[in-house]
Amino acid sequence: MAQTITSSQSTLQRALQVALDPLGTPVDTKKYLSMAPRLDALEGKTIYLVDVGFAGGYEFLEQLRDWFARKMPGTRAVLKHKPGNMFMDAPDFWEEIKREAQGVIFGVGG
């Protein structure tokens, strides 16, 4: 069984002190964007499956692509690597997705 240390408090231990707050000030960089409208159905639609680059993500999305082929053959699932690494912007690719697909699933993590 644990025991609790008890000791008579000295004047010093009882004295109140004022310490300063060590935290920085949050910089609000959030952007409040609405989500893209949802699709009524996936039949006849093209969905991009995008691997952002973490090891294992692509292989998982291969299985998801195959799942679409088995279970929803009317949906065209297109597996893609995101250009550049996961921390880089890819404006041309975002345009490609808007142009070529009606929906996108990002695989993030591995």
Add this chain to the structure above:
Amino acid sequence: MPLRFSFTPYPVVGMPAARLREYVEGNDPTTGSPLAREIIDALTKPLTSEEKKPVPRASAPPRSRVLKADTEQNLQRLFIENGWADGLPIVLPTEDRIAEMLEGTSHAPDEIVGQMAVAHRGEYTSYTVEKVAINAVMAGARPEHFPVILAIASTGNPAFPSSTTSFAGMAIVNGPIRGEIAMNAGLGALSPFNFANSVIGRAWTLMTINLGNARLGDTLLASTGHNLNYNNMCCAENEEASVWDAFHVQKGFQRDESVVSVFRGWSVINSMGAANSIRPATEETAIMLKAFPALHSVATLIMDPLVAKGLKDQGFQTKQDVARWLSENTKVPAGQYWGADVIYAFNRPLARAGVEPYATWASLPPDTLIAPYNDPKLINIVVVGGESNPLWLTTDFRYVTSASVDKWRPKGGLKRDARPIRMPAGVTCSDGLCGIPS
């Protein structure tokens, strides 16, 4: 912006295809619902009103400059239990102590020093000279250390950015400030003895926690964590014993400027008795470097002055000569290189985009040797140590940046205590006894 997430069992990396298929056909472990159904719903279920028009969350009210008055014991508890410390007792940042620390610079307390975030592209926090002073006091620093701590803060670099891979940092100080505040560049410089090395390194840790907003399990997800995070290999370069240019001179500073340089990586290998004798230090280092993935061609050697002298005797006139040799002679099979997760993540995209030499390396048979440290400018050497043995450390650390310490000095000169704390002088072996009583 809101996003719709679904989760698979974790990890997926390294799992056979059959297991990944089970994941796709199985449940989201966080909700218990079928994963595929969730994904379909995420694409087709109508948006909620908040998803259509996100409502900004109310900002947290500005924090009070001072905390509620309490006893020393309770405040110590508050700092540790709130995750504002490094798990160790701190020096309480009281008004008097902060005022004293602020005498260590001429910059105004409310001057913005920088912004920091441990999460890549995460939410940054900005901080003033006073906020840096608070964390410096907490670390046990004195005003004479403050210019170096401010210089580190000015880089905006956290000592351990958030990654499940558990980063470590390193801070190397060059120039006259080393001697002025009695930093250790010699014997045991990376050991826990020297006051300046210890408190400056700890201050970087506390700044990362409090100014970089490192919150374990929230913004910081380092899986194992890293013990170097306690002090970040903070030391000075042994410029006096080095046969080569000082590190800050290599980076374009004058020799008489005081500079702190920060590095980031994961791994440190000790040369373990390989004393540049049976096998040259260059060859031994090349063997060690093969253990790293060679991401971005970076490496940093922390080298005892005796190693540097030995290498110079062998014909390496500069640090760059050593870097070039290592770049040309460290070779690994292409299959080993491409098998590293970080290489897959960062360099596979380059290969796919046709960027050389990665595109060529990706096309080679797995057993073909390549020289993955292909940019010798990214191989760094820092001379540190007490010449008790010609040994060195090989790291995968990347040089990040350097910052002027002199910019942050007080105009009237360093603010020193009447009797500044100094480590005991190291025992020299000049009498042949190495301090051992006869």
